Amino acid sequence: MRWVPGHKGIEGNELADQEAKKAARGDSSPVEDLPGWLRAKLPISLSRLRQTLNATITTRAHEEWKDSPRAVKMDRIDEDMPSKKYCKIAYSLPRRHASLLIQLRTEHVPLRRHLHRMQLVDSPNCQHCDRGVREMVFHYLLECPGYRNARARLEREIGPAAKSIRHLLNSTETVRALFRFVHDTGRFTATYGDLALAEPEERGKKGKKKTPGRGRHVEGRQETGDG
Ligand SMILES: [Zn+2]
Structure with missing residues (x-):
């Protein structure tokens, strides 16, 4: 052929x-099924x-x-996970921010509904409002009146995108604003410490720098540990 x-x-x-x-x-085909002139080994193309x-x-x-159970949850946020898009966002972030982002996307995040499942807290309900609702990512990002001020700031910064969980957790353009919101709420400070990301101007106008051997963009990250 x-x-x-x-x-x-x-x-x-x-x-x-x-x-x-x-x-x-x-x-x-097995060698013995081939005519004599085809029995010699063909060179293998390495690139192929x-x-x-x-x-x-x-x-x-x-x-x-x-096939994984997480895929069902993730479909709401990113239909093509594991996607190049997520990798692009994650690689632009310090490691603990990337880690928290994947936790937010999968609901495996230190909010009370998940902590309750892990038997680490006695109630799955949000302690920052009196609505008696389970503290999940949607409630935290979009609903909880306990974070009204932080959310107002987020809406001023990114407009209608602030009302879309899919957008918030899946966009390189708004990920910085998302982490400012997370930082402002202080909700994950106990677990992750200070989550404010340096402004692009502060991180040097030259742009991306690479740390040798790590393969990650660090761009003047402020923390000293690996997080
Ligand atoms: Zn709440």
Whole structure:
């Protein structure tokens, strides 16, 4: 079979491509079934092998993610998790902010509903208002009157996006404002300490710097520990 470039989508060509991919995975006919002139080993294309491996790993990661219980919750926020978008946001943040962000996105966050499930507090209800509602991420970010002032500031900064949990937890443009809100509420100070992110101006106009060996953008992070 022969693969002809520029003929993507044509049945015979696709078949040739599939067979070539199989061969790259080592999945070819038994040597004894082949005519003599085809029995010599073919050279393996390293780049094709790498491509095939990467594609297999990505597919498997997506399949495993779709089957996981967290996927159901995450669908509200990010339909394509684990997504490049989340990685982009997370890599722009110090580690403990990235960690808190994933906790907020999965509801595995030190708010009382989760803490109650972990049997660490006696009630799942919010202690910052008297509404008798479970303290969950939605309540914390969008509802609780205990954080009215912080929320008003958030709304002034980012407008209608402040009323969308999906936007708040899934946007590079508003993530800074989100953490200012989180910092203003003081709700996670006991667990995470001071969560104010430095302003972009303060972090140096030169922009992104990389710490050797870490592979993370740090941009003048203020904390000294790993968090
Ligand atoms: Zn409340």
